[in-house]
Amino acid sequence: MPGKDLLVGIDIGGTTVKAALISLQGEILSQTAVRTEHMTTEEEIAKVAHAIGSVAGDDIDRVRDVGLAIPGVVSPDDRLIQAPNIALDLPGLMEELKNVFPGAGVWPINDANAAALGELWKGAGTGTSSLVFVTLGTGVGAGVVVDGKIVVGIDGMAGELGHFNVEPDGRQCNCGLKGCLEMYASSRGLVYLYKKHCEEQGVEPVPLEHEAHALPIFEAARKGDAPANAAVADMATYLARALAGVAVTVNPGAFVIGGGMSGAFDLFGPLLREEFVARVMPAGRGTPIVPATLGNDAGALGAAYQALTKGSVDLP
Numbered sequence: 001m002p003g004k005d006l007l008v009g010i011d012i013g014g015t016t017v018k019a020a021l022i023s024l025q026g027e028i029l030s031q032t033a034v035r036t037e038h039m040t041t042e043e044e045i046a047k048v049a050h051a052i053g054s055v056a057g058d059d060i061d062r063v064r065d066v067g068l069a070i071p072g073v074v075s076p077d078d079r080l081i082q083a084p085n086i087a088l089d090l091p092g093l094m095e096e097l098k099n100v101f102p103g104a105g106v107w108p109i110n111d112a113n114a115a116a117l118g119e120l121w122k123g124a125g126t127g128t129s130s131l132v133f134v135t136l137g138t139g140v141g142a143g144v145v146v147d148g149k150i151v152v153g154i155d156g157m158a159g160e161l162g163h164f165n166v167e168p169d170g171r172q173c174n175c176g177l178k179g180c181l182e183m184y185a186s187s188r189g190l191v192y193l194y195k196k197h198c199e200e201q202g203v204e205p206v207p208l209e210h211e212a213h214a215l216p217i218f219e220a221a222r223k224g225d226a227p228a229n230a231a232v233a234d235m236a237t238y239l240a241r242a243l244a245g246v247a248v249t250v251n252p253g254a255f256v257i258g259g260g261m262s263g264a265f266d267l268f269g270p271l272l273r274e275e276f277v278a279r280v281m282p283a284g285r286g287t288p289i290v291p292a293t294l295g296n297d298a299g300a301l302g303a304a305y306q307a308l309t310k311g312s313v314d315l316p
């Protein structure tokens, strides 16, 4: 009987499922990815679970726990409450994974929460026990870690920082509210702010391929473009409002900024810090605001970390 000394971290995305075999110390030993857009029928689930199982090779019996990062709201009792961007039968996938990894526990977690734990375990948050991870992409997500544990909340809603109000009666958000952070600090939000400033200044915008194409705006800002710099400054200010609100709520040891837009952290990070300091109580002004360091590995690592901590409860 082999020892159970390995973890598997799975990161479910909109078009790809990534899986990593991870040691109990958090070292990634091997990785695989499978393209899929639907996991609802038995055949689809079996195909994905089998591909995930291949990441462990001959060591499949050594897998102790499996963590599953999902782009959706996961309730405290492991139900998928809301996942607008994927077609997933979560109970079906969990059951199939238990077949593929005999004797292993399978633990689902929201993907931003997983990334927060990943950064805490092996990334920008090592050395602190409480952090808030914010992911800036086409949307805005976040994970709140207090005393080493993710804060899920009664309904799984904790950390939905994308829907923190930063502008009274502001832009209409998909969630039904107005003025949510996501409407200003996501890539879509930045494009909106940029076009608004171009219009106000009577400047023709640089070509953008779609409504979430933020990269050219950051490039223009680096070259000194006035509307682009105004948009980046607005984005930083909106984000600072939300971080200041979170700081007086959980007083984290660090804010870790990830997601596609964090590639421009050198550009907006100093502004973000300045605006944050101007809005937070004096005691919180020293809170570090740092870029994430794990990139695409954060979700799988954090899912594995949560599986490690949850799974250990059941160990003899």
Ligand SMILES: [Zn+2]
Pocket (backbone or CB within 6 Å): 162, 163, 173, 174, 175, 176, 177, 180, 182
């Ligand atoms: Zn919203």
